[in-house]
Amino acid sequence: MSDRPTGGSSGVRTFRVECGEGSYPVHVGLGTFEALPDLVTGSVPAHRYAVLCDDNVDRILGARLVDGLRGMAAEVIRLTFPAGEASKNRHEWARLTDSLLDAGLARDGAVIALGGGVTGDLAGFVAATFMRGVPLVYVPTSLLAMVDASIGGKTGLDTTHGKNLVGAFHPPRMVVTDPRLAVTLSREQRAEGLVEAVKHGAILDDGYLTHIEENIEATLGADVDALGAAVEGSVAIKTRVVSQDEREQGLRSVLNFGHTLGHAIEAASDFGLSHGAAVALGMVLEARLGEHLGVTESGTGDRLAGIVRRLGMRDRLPEAVEPEAVVTFTGSDKKARRGAPRYVLLERLGAIAAGEGWVHPVPLDVVRTVLREHVEAD
Amino acid sequence: MSDRPTGGSSGVRTFRVECGEGSYPVHVGLGTFEALPDLVTGSVPAHRYAVLCDDNVDRILGARLVDGLRGMAAEVIRLTFPAGEASKNRHEWARLTDSLLDAGLARDGAVIALGGGVTGDLAGFVAATFMRGVPLVYVPTSLLAMVDASIGGKTGLDTTHGKNLVGAFHPPRMVVTDPRLAVTLSREQRAEGLVEAVKHGAILDDGYLTHIEENIEATLGADVDALGAAVEGSVAIKTRVVSQDEREQGLRSVLNFGHTLGHAIEAASDFGLSHGAAVALGMVLEARLGEHLGVTESGTGDRLAGIVRRLGMRDRLPEAVEPEAVVTFTGSDKKARRGAPRYVLLERLGAIAAGEGWVHPVPLDVVRTVLREHVEAD
Numbered sequence: 001m002s003d004r005p006t007g008g009s010s011g012v013r014t015f016r017v018e019c020g021e022g023s024y025p026v027h028v029g030l031g032t033f034e035a036l037p038d039l040v041t042g043s044v045p046a047h048r049y050a051v052l053c054d055d056n057v058d059r060i061l062g063a064r065l066v067d068g069l070r071g072m073a074a075e076v077i078r079l080t081f082p083a084g085e086a087s088k089n090r091h092e093w094a095r096l097t098d099s100l101l102d103a104g105l106a107r108d109g110a111v112i113a114l115g116g117g118v119t120g121d122l123a124g125f126v127a128a129t130f131m132r133g134v135p136l137v138y139v140p141t142s143l144l145a146m147v148d149a150s151i152g153g154k155t156g157l158d159t160t161h162g163k164n165l166v167g168a169f170h171p172p173r174m175v176v177t178d179p180r181l182a183v184t185l186s187r188e189q190r191a192e193g194l195v196e197a198v199k200h201g202a203i204l205d206d207g208y209l210t211h212i213e214e215n216i217e218a219t220l221g222a223d224v225d226a227l228g229a230a231v232e233g234s235v236a237i238k239t240r241v242v243s244q245d246e247r248e249q250g251l252r253s254v255l256n257f258g259h260t261l262g263h264a265i266e267a268a269s270d271f272g273l274s275h276g277a278a279v280a281l282g283m284v285l286e287a288r289l290g291e292h293l294g295v296t297e298s299g300t301g302d303r304l305a306g307i308v309r310r311l312g313m314r315d316r317l318p319e320a321v322e323p324e325a326v327v328t329f330t331g332s333d334k335k336a337r338r339g340a341p342r343y344v345l346l347e348r349l350g351a352i353a354a355g356e357g358w359v360h361p362v363p364l365d366v367v368r369t370v371l372r373e374h375v376e377a378d
Numbered sequence: 379m380s381d382r383p384t385g386g387s388s389g390v391r392t393f394r395v396e397c398g399e400g401s402y403p404v405h406v407g408l409g410t411f412e413a414l415p416d417l418v419t420g421s422v423p424a425h426r427y428a429v430l431c432d433d434n435v436d437r438i439l440g441a442r443l444v445d446g447l448r449g450m451a452a453e454v455i456r457l458t459f460p461a462g463e464a465s466k467n468r469h470e471w472a473r474l475t476d477s478l479l480d481a482g483l484a485r486d487g488a489v490i491a492l493g494g495g496v497t498g499d500l501a502g503f504v505a506a507t508f509m510r511g512v513p514l515v516y517v518p519t520s521l522l523a524m525v526d527a528s529i530g531g532k533t534g535l536d537t538t539h540g541k542n543l544v545g546a547f548h549p550p551r552m553v554v555t556d557p558r559l560a561v562t563l564s565r566e567q568r569a570e571g572l573v574e575a576v577k578h579g580a581i582l583d584d585g586y587l588t589h590i591e592e593n594i595e596a597t598l599g600a601d602v603d604a605l606g607a608a609v610e611g612s613v614a615i616k617t618r619v620v621s622q623d624e625r626e627q628g629l630r631s632v633l634n635f636g637h638t639l640g641h642a643i644e645a646a647s648d649f650g651l652s653h654g655a656a657v658a659l660g661m662v663l664e665a666r667l668g669e670h671l672g673v674t675e676s677g678t679g680d681r682l683a684g685i686v687r688r689l690g691m692r693d694r695l696p697e698a699v700e701p702e703a704v705v706t707f708t709g710s711d712k713k714a715r716r717g718a719p720r721y722v723l724l725e726r727l728g729a730i731a732a733g734e735g736w737v738h739p740v741p742l743d744v745v746r747t748v749l750r751e752h753v754e755a756d
Binding site (some may be wrong): 154159 | 533
């Protein structure tokens with residue numbers, strides 16, 4: 001381990017995210033899950049709490065949280081939905097909202113989102129729109145949600161047109177992150193989370209990237225101190241970026257590094273590649289794009305490719321994914337302006353190339369060329 | 379006419395509403411509708427504009443606005459929905475959102491809501507949730523929306539459980555209010571709008587209330603100067619209140635005067651009474667409630683009853699509406715806390731009784747008694 005902050009049992013670190021309505025704390029520490037009923041009832045008082053989680057998380061953690069809250073004499077509503085991205089739709093949102101109305105949740109209630117990114121998006125949108133917004137507490141259970149989705153206040157649903165096309169900014173009142181919950185995840189799920197940690201290092205902190213690289217095996221292997229350090233390091237970076245630019249008018253867009261191609265690859269693979277694997281590959285290919293344009297330091301793509309392979313992921317486009325389909329999907333990206341996809345490009349690892357508000361329009365031909373050069377040869 | 383500001387053709391008055399994200403202007407003036415394409419393209423630049431209005435408003439004003447915008451070389455999408463509260467539901471929201479996605483609206487688009495309160499709520503919620511929020515311009519066409527719904531950033535949909543149970547705060551970028559549009563409304567529609575103007579005077583400005591009273595016939599009769607003065611006076615009061623308390627944590631709740639009983643009466647009449655008529659009656663009965671409790675100056679209910687009758691509305695509960703049903707509905711009010719309905723009570727006309735954060739819990743028995751004493755004898 002390097003001298004980075006560790007997530008040892010020594011205590012809880014609290015980061016603050018500035019947002020339009022003030023700020024909210026992100027409490028990170030091993031064992032915070034046990035402290036949750038205390039934290040929630042103390043800091044986010046409500047007449048009733050609605051715990052929303054998917055059926056998998058419910059089996060593992062749902063009863064513990066609900067019992068803990070009831071032990072504090074809180075009234076609790078417990079609602080579940082099927083695990084998986086397919087639940088992130090308007091129908092499930094309407095069903096959960098109606099169930100909360102049936103159960104008597106009112107404006108003086110609060111929602112606790114217990115789960116990964118899908119839960120944060122879905123339960124978050126329920127909270128954002130319930131009687132024009134009730135307080136939200138987010139308890140991320142996946143490593144990916146701990147280092148990424150839990151910070152920033154984005155909520156959303158998918159439609160047949162694409163992902164997150166309906167949604168709202170609804171900053172949580174509090175985020176409670178217990179890296180120990182990542183121990184029970186699969187190695188692959190931890191790898192998914194590490195992709196975003198790698199991204200945080202790649203765009204803003206080469207030292208942190210090196211730390212992640214050195215501890216990759218320990219983190220994938222569920223070493224709690226390594227997990228704690230990765231979560232703390234990424235939360236520190238992401239809270240800093242989001243605090244400076246909640247609504248993604250400028251700096252926040254640097255967090256999209258790897259995501260323009262990542263989203264397009266995910267879609268072009270018909271979601272055969274996981275989100276993490278697609279973003280990992282997207283980072284490698286966007287680094288190569290930057291090198292091709294002469295913006296990014298030579299060798300950057302190779303180093304990222306090495307890290308991505310150690311995460312057990314591909315660094316080249318699978319043969320089954322058509323480069324042309326990827327190019328087409330980049331044009332329908334939510335961040336596209338006037339139809340031209342825009343890319344966050346690295347100057348070198350740990351530093352973003354400034355561009356126009358941190359993004360660079362890149363001609364489709366250049367994208368096409370780079371993609372074709374990096375198709376996997378089986 | 380008194381010495382209140384007039385809405386004469388002399389010019390446009392601009393009020394500003396402070397909100398979490400900054401502030402937005404409310405431009406009020408005869409003829410601003412003609413200036414709309416200029417105002418919108420100048421102050422809310424967008425790649426594409428989506429004009430959303432109901433089919434009635436579309437026939438009268440839709441083409442004029444769309445042509446005006448296209449005359450400024452703007453790309454315009456025009457979408458309509460059936461007029462009436464029944465359109466304010468999740469299905470219509472999803473249909474409009476999908477139509478905007480089909481038409482290629484992206485994050486760099488903007489929504490123009492052209493219509494009354496239903497349109498503001500529905501199109502506003504579309505804008506609030508489209509790709510986590512796109513800019514909204516609100517152009518109120520009913521007197522009620524001009525003096526009330528257009529200011530404050532509330533958007534929402536109805537569910538089978540009740541009105542506005544799903545929604546979001548999404549402040550418009552700009553409100554453009556042309557009181558001349560109220561000339562083509564029916565006398566009854568103008569009376570609906572005046573109810574909220576009466577409320578503004580009743581809670582915060584006895585002088586304005588007197589002005590409204592003195593000009594009631596001219597305003598109902600569509601005198602443009604009287605309309606302009608009523609709109610300006612109410613916009614001045616509402617923008618001041620909302621600027622102090624956007625999220626209804628305190629002062630903004632005074633705007634609910636007449637609405638706790640009003641909403642319950644509207645529901646108990648199975649929406650046989652219009653919203654305006656129900657709120658008018660609600661104001662009279664809440665004044666009488668305050669008098670019964672010794673909080674409100676004696677005679678207040680009588681003076682409000684006189685004004686309400688001059689608006690062509692009832693000042694007593696129709697025989698067909700069960701007092702007990704009204705009492706039950708007050709318990710399910712969105713603003714109820716721990717099941718106890720809370721009332722905004724007047725101290726006297728032009729002044730609110732402070733209470734706890736401007737609201738008073740009132741025992742159901744007292745409400746029941748006052749309602750029973752004021753049933754219409756046919």
